[in-house]
Amino acid sequence: MRIQGKIALLAVLGLTAAGLIAPAVHADPTPKPRAELVPAWDTPGPQGSTTYEVRSPAAEDQRAAAPAWRCHLYVSDPQFWRHNGRWHIKGIGRQWCTGAGYIPQGPRLTLQRYLGLGVWRNVHRTTIAWSRGHYAEMQYPWECTGSGSEEYRWVVDGFAQGVPRARAHAYSLVYLRAIC
Numbered sequence: 485m486r487i488q489g490k491i492a493l494l495a496v497l498g499l500t501a502a503g504l505i506a507p508a509v510h511a512d513p514t515p516k517p518r519a520e521l522v523p524a525w526d527t528p529g530p531q532g533s534t535t536y537e538v539r540s541p542a543a544e545d546q547r548a549a550a551p552a553w554r555c556h557l558y559v560s561d562p563q564f565w566r567h568n569g570r571w572h573i574k575g576i577g578r579q580w581c582t583g584a585g586y587i588p589q590g591p592r593l594t595l596q597r598y599l600g601l602g603v604w605r606n607v608h609r610t611t612i613a614w615s616r617g618h619y620a621e622m623q624y625p626w627e628c629t630g631s632g633s634e635e636y637r638w639v640v641d642g643f644a645q646g647v648p649r650a651r652a653h654a655y656s657l658v659y660l661r662a663i664c
Contacts, residue, residue, distance in 0.1 A: 517571045517628070519564035519662035522635070526602065529655060533558045536642065536652035538585070553583030557591065557652060559640035562660035565625060571664055572625035575656075577640030580619040586644040590620040598635040598659070607636070612643055628664035636660045 524531060537554040560576040577591040590613040596604040613622040622640075637656040644650050 575638035
C-alpha cells in the first residue's frame, strides 16, 4: 500500500508541475539587434590610417626632394549605434594635409558588406567632403537593415587635387558582425 500511495502522490505532483510549466506562446522569431567587433582578417591595404604625398617636380637632388604636400588618412572602426529607436553602423573618416599644392582635399567614406569568398560589396558611399583648408572630416550613420549575421567595414578614400590629382585609401582595423 505504501508504494501505491507514493506512486499516486508522484503522479499528482507531476500533473501539477506540468500545469505550471506551459510552452512559450507566440515566441518572436526575429533575433534582437546586436553586434560584435571581430579582427580584420582581410588586409587589402593600409588599415586604420595611412599617409600619401606628392614630391615637388622641380626637385633635382635627394636633399631638395621634400614633398610638396603630405596627407594623412584615418578611418574609424564601425560603431553599432542606436538613434531614434533604430540601429545604425556609424563611421568616421578624416584627412589632414600639410605643405602646399594639395587644395582642395577631402575624404569619402564607403561602407562595405562581406559577401563571401573574399568579395566585399559597397553598401553606401558618401560624397567627398571637399575642404579648402588643411583638415576635413566625414561622419555617416547608415541605418542597419539586414537579415541575419553580416560583416561590415568602413573604407576611407582621401583625395587631393594637386599636380597630379592624388588618391589613397585605408580600411577599418576591425569589422563589425551585426544582426540588425
